[in-house]
Amino acid sequence: MLGFDLTEEQRMIQKTAHDFAAKELRPIALECDRDETYPVDLIRKGHEAGLISFHFPEEYGGAGVSDRVSWTLVREELAWGCPGLCIAMMASNLAAVPILHMGSQEQKAKYLTCLTDPQKPVLAAMAMTEPDAGSDVSSIRTTARKQGGRYILNGRKTFITNGGIADVTVVYCRMEGSKGLEGMTAFIIDGKPQGFSMGKKEEKMGIRASHTSELILEDVEVPEADRLGGEGEAFLLSMRMFDESRIMVASLALGIARAALEIAVEYAGQRSQFGKSLNKFEGISFKLSDMAMRLDAARLLTWRAAWLATQGKRMTKESAMAKCYAAEAAHWICDQALQVLGGYGYMREYLVEKLCRDSRIFRIFEGTSEIMRLIVSRELYRN
Ligand SMILES: Cc1cc2nc3c(=O)[nH]c(=O)nc-3n(C[C@H](O)[C@H](O)[C@H](O)COP(=O)(O)OP(=O)(O)OC[C@H]3O[C@@H](n4cnc5c(N)ncnc54)[C@H](O)[C@@H]3O)c2cc1C
Structure with missing residues (x-):
């Protein structure tokens, strides 16, 4: 059976993350980008809202949420708020994953427990x-x-x-x-x-x-x-971990793309030239449609990979596809959004300029787009 409805629990997690992003991230996004910093207290607040290590097992202070679609929802919302702040909040998980996968009981008890403690947040x-x-x-x-x-x-x-x-x-x-x-x-x-x-x-x-x-x-x-x-065990295990972490990187790209699309839709509805609003011109409305289509395609690829990961199924090809497509879609969507905003989009005081810059890294880290294509093509010849 195939369905796209989110469960009540998934919707609740999504809303918690969205509210947090709207209150704690979006208002300081431009300032933190300019100053290259983030408030130290942000990590504590993120833990208290249950948004950073909710996927850790309960015995190590997490909420034991194993559903990867929920993980993607949180990342999309936080990146919608601010990609840089979201990465600052979530980066510790990059280290937590190898400890979860490769760590002994003692290592997990020692390091994961301290990574989930909201009172004394550890990076x-x-x-x-x-x-x-x-x-x-x-x-x-x-x-x-x-x-x-x-x-x-x-x-x-x-x-x-x-x-x-x-x-x-x-x-x-x-x-x-x-x-x-x-x-x-x-x-x-x-x-x-x-x-x-x-x-x-x-x-x-x-x-x-x-x-x-x-x-x-x-x-x-x-x-x-x-x-x-x-x-000598780290290579194979780390490649399996990258399969999972790429899905999360794709989710961040979705948040950026959605933020850019929302801004473009709102602006095109309000800005008038030649006596009518921009969205009444086919040249702009088709642009918005293409942006929405690519965003949805990226999200569907990401959710499919997340679903496979939750089922414990192999998803090397699907996670590489999701990461590559979402990263490229995000950068393209941000660029289109900037075009819709014209000169205003190019100015630092509008979020789109920053989203454009933020989106560029997604084609590079956690494996470049070229390496993702290499993985997909290898998988096509597997067996
Ligand atoms: C902001 C940021 C944060 C990062 N955070 C981390 C982190 O926390 N931990 C960590 O370990 N790393 C981190 N990285 C590193 C990141 O994962 C690497 O930059 C990335 O894997 C690419 O490696 P490289 O930069 O050396 O590029 P290179 O590997 O030198 O690639 C250069 C170009 O050649 C292409 N290329 C390379 N090989 C092939 C090939 N076989 N076929 C076709 N094209 C190819 C690449 O796609 C790319 O376009 C981060 C990077 C950045 C920029």
């Missing part, structure tokens, strides 16, 4: 990318060397969301002497041990409220108890 980061290893994660050079009951990590990570400001960082390394993917191993870095520091803080085109920086690891000691999974 986390996930560090995979390196200066010479972006799309090709198999070429990471950060090494781990076993020495007694600990590991010594050395290397450099780049473009890391929450990098250097996080209290917990999941770092992907290769075991010293290993080749290709076989030695890839993940570690949890607790706090800021000696030798672990923040490098350059990046100045970004969009999602400027979120923090992005380099990480430097110089003989960082990590106890064996903080290795995630076994030595």
Whole structure:
């Protein structure tokens, strides 16, 4: 059976997220973009509203919501409020996912519980990318060397969301002497041990409220108890995690696209030129129709991938399709919205200019559009 009605629980989650975005994110979106910052209290408020770690198991402080469609609804609403602030709020989940998937009971109890505590909100980061290893994660050079009951990590990570400001960082390394993917191993870095520091803080085109920086690891000691999974197990597991996280990235793109479409529809209904409102011109109304069609197509792809993930089914192709299509649709829709607003759309004081800049990253992080197409084409020849 196929149905598109949201359940009562899904509608409730969606409304909670929308109300939060309208009250806490949208009003400060332009200011936080300009200043490249976000209010520290935002994470606490997000936890209190139950919007950050609602998908964690209850024993670790979450609400145990396993329905991925609900996860997408929350992200769409928060990104509708402000993509940069939404990413600042949700970035810790990028690190929580490997802990959920690969962590021991002790690691989950220690790290996930603190990530859900609204009283003392903790930030986390996930560090995979390196200066010479972006799309090709198999070429990471950060090494781990076993020495007694600990590991010594050395290397450099780049473009890391929450990098250097996080209290917990999941770092992907290769075991010293290993080749290709076989030695890839993940570690949890607790706090800021000696030798672990923040490098350059990046100045970004969009999602400027979120923090992005380099990480430097110089003989960082990590106890064996903080290795995630076994030595060499991190690559396969992380690829499975990316299948899921791409659905969430697609959901953020939906929020941006919807925000831009809403602004364009409202503006075209109010602005008059040549004696009638802009939406009465076919050149503009067809643009709005195309924007709405692409948004719906992106959402349907995203919900399908989310549904498959909830069923525990393989969705490598579907999540790559959703991420690629939603990212490209969002950027195109924002650009069309800017065109509908004419000169006003180009000005910083209107949200569309910012949404255009924010939307651009979605074709790059969590796997570029080219890599998504590579995944889809490989899946077409699978079996
Ligand atoms: C704002 C921001 C936040 C980020 N946050 C994180 C984070 O928290 N943690 C983390 O680990 N990483 C993070 N990243 C890194 C991000 O995932 C990488 O930038 C991304 O994977 C692309 O890698 P790259 O930038 O090195 O580009 P490259 O891999 O060098 O690619 C450059 C171009 O070549 C294309 N290309 C590469 N290989 C192929 C191929 N086989 N076929 C066709 N085209 C190809 C790419 O599609 C792209 O267009 C972040 C990046 C940004 C910009």
